[in-house]
Amino acid sequence: MEGGFLDWSNRPSVYKKYRGLKTVQLPGEAAEIETPFSDLIYEQPDSLSFSPDLETVTRLLVTACRPTASARFQGEAFYYLNAPSAGALYPCELYVAAQSVKGVSDGLYHYDSRSRMLTVLRGESVLETEAENPCIVLFITVIFFRSSWKYRERSYRYHLLDSGHLMESCAFAAKACRLPYMVSYDFDDAFTNQFLGVDDAREGCLAVIGIPDLAYRMKEMEPIPENVRNSSQVAEYSVSYPVMESIHRSSAAIGERDDPPEDTATEIDIPVISESAFTDFSSKEMNTPYEKVMTARRSRRNFIPEQIDSRSLNALPPLFQAEGKGDVPWRKYIAAGFIAGDVGGINPGVYLISPSKGKIRLIKEGAFINAMTHICLDQNWLRNAGLLFFTAADPEALDKRWGPRGYRYAMLSAGRVGHRIYLGATALKLGCCGVGAFYDDEAATLIGLGQSYVMLYLLAVGHVKK
Numbered sequence: 001m002e003g004g005f006l007d008w009s010n011r012p013s014v015y016k017k018y019r020g021l022k023t024v025q026l027p028g029e030a031a032e033i034e035t036p037f038s039d040l041i042y043e044q045p046d047s048l049s050f051s052p053d054l055e056t057v058t059r060l061l062v063t064a065c066r067p068t069a070s071a072r073f074q075g076e077a078f079y080y081l082n083a084p085s086a087g088a089l090y091p092c093e094l095y096v097a098a099q100s101v102k103g104v105s106d107g108l109y110h111y112d113s114r115s116r117m118l119t120v121l122r123g124e125s126v127l128e129t130e131a132e133n134p135c136i137v138l139f140i141t142v143i144f145f146r147s148s149w150k151y152r153e154r155s156y157r158y159h160l161l162d163s164g165h166l167m168e169s170c171a172f173a174a175k176a177c178r179l180p181y182m183v184s185y186d187f188d189d190a191f192t193n194q195f196l197g198v199d200d201a202r203e204g205c206l207a208v209i210g211i212p213d214l215a216y217r218m219k220e221m222e223p224i225p226e227n228v229r230n231s232s233q234v235a236e237y238s239v240s241y242p243v244m245e246s247i248h249r250s251s252a253a254i255g256e257r258d259d260p261p262e263d264t265a266t267e268i269d270i271p272v273i274s275e276s277a278f279t280d281f282s283s284k285e286m287n288t289p290y291e292k293v294m295t296a297r298r299s300r301r302n303f304i305p306e307q308i309d310s311r312s313l314n315a316l317p318p319l320f321q322a323e324g325k326g327d328v329p330w331r332k333y334i335a336a337g338f339i340a341g342d343v344g345g346i347n348p349g350v351y352l353i354s355p356s357k358g359k360i361r362l363i364k365e366g367a368f369i370n371a372m373t374h375i376c377l378d379q380n381w382l383r384n385a386g387l388l389f390f391t392a393a394d395p396e397a398l399d400k401r402w403g404p405r406g407y408r409y410a411m412l413s414a415g416r417v418g419h420r421i422y423l424g425a426t427a428l429k430l431g432c433c434g435v436g437a438f439y440d441d442e443a444a445t446l447i448g449l450g451q452s453y454v455m456l457y458l459l460a461v462g463h464v465k466k
């Protein structure tokens with residue numbers, strides 16, 4: 001990217017403001033989630049006793065998204081949320097539709113995580129479910145300009161990665177509340193955006209979480225009044241980035257290609273220097289209560305040069321597997337691995353992770369942390385991180401198999417995996433920081449998965465100053 005400058009006089013607001021609409025203040029503190037983080041990694045709650053009420057919705061929302069730190073910024077309070085966001089720009093918004101939930105009127109609401117306030121966008125039944133069964137649906141949108149204000153065209157990646165983080169946080173919240181859920185990457189963009197009443201030139205839905213499942217239908221509704229739709233405008237003016245808009249528009253089409261190739265991409269065909277099995281220590285090492293883990297998660301950059309022990313190393317790769325219920329069929333198109341620095345029991349090098357087989361494979365031997373630091377725009381704090389986890393994919397293979405939406409699948413999934421790594425590192429009392437700023441070509445060459453693979457996301461993990 002060529003250099004640029006930030007127009008501070010036009011900084012987008014992190015608050016979506018509605019005027020003249022009814023609001024509902026969620027009840028005070030919700031009960032803490034005592035369940036250990038490790039119990040939630042693979043948990044699949046069943047729907048046998050699903051009878052949600054206002055408390056369920058409150059717990060779900062405040063566990064999915066809430067402020068966990070604050071600072072003063074330009075004379076005002078600034079809140080950091082539990083899920084990370086590139087540059088702390090927080091492009092995501094969360095909406096909730098409720099049907100037959102005790103104590104909650106059927107309708108569509110916007111959730112303001114900072115004030116725990118619901119704004120009533122549609123005060124009538126908006127979902128069709130079989131026999132009026134109870135249903136809660138969370139919609140994750142992004143307001144594009146919040147991130148493109150700073151990151152310009154590159155921000156579409158951050159929109160997707162940030163949404164992936166929030167998606168996974170919603171999934172963990174559902175599990176923590178013992179609620180069955182299913183996530184969806186596929187929905188009719190135009191219909192959903194009009195249902196949510198957002199201005200789809202400025203804001204768009206990227207992910208949906210259905211509780212208990214996706215067996216609902218959004219009702220055909222009147223368009224939401226223009227003044228409400230205008231709330232998607234959060235800055236005086238927006239700059240348009242045609243490339244980004246075109247990627248977003250073309251990835252609106254759902255569905256596989258008419259003539260998709262065989263699903264042969266099971267393993268990357270690449271020479272392996274050595275292979276070893278990892279023991280899944282996740283349940284023993286990461287049994288801190290979920291509430292503690294999710295509130296303690298922060299991006300830490302103050303890494304110190306201290307060896308990561310092999311038990312911690314073994315606890316993290318399994319996190320690449322559990323995508324939860326409705327495991328994504330494109331998982332095999334996403335490669336996962338890490339660059340190891342000073343890690344007990346293994347040599348420095350680039351490793352691929354095969355979570356389903358419980359194996360790590362060394363594909364390049366040598367010390368590469370400094371080289372990757374340089375590629376990540378010389379963010380020099382990375383030098384002392386012991387592990388740099390990465391996800392990568394072959395965009396052409398994704399496109400051939402899944403069509404243009406494949407790009408969203410990959411980036412959202414990379415964000416979801418990234419969220420688990422953040423939480424896992426936090427539970428292990430290690431520091432973690434996501435890195436989206438890197439030179440693509442150089443990063444792809446360094447991880448060495450072949451010409452067609454690009455790196456999607458990097459997460460540094462290591463010991464940090466106490």
Ligand SMILES: Cc1cc2nc3c(=O)[nH]c(=O)nc-3n(C[C@H](O)[C@H](O)[C@H](O)COP(=O)(O)O)c2cc1C
Pocket residue numbers: 080081082083084085086087088158161162165297298299300301379433434435436437
């Ligand atoms: C997709 C993504 C990319 C990020 N890239 C970087 C990065 O390149 N450098 C960095 O220092 N922090 C990066 N971060 C960390 C954010 O700056 C951090 O999440 C944000 O400031 C909020 O702070 P918190 O994570 O402590 O809540 C990234 C975070 C995300 C989610």
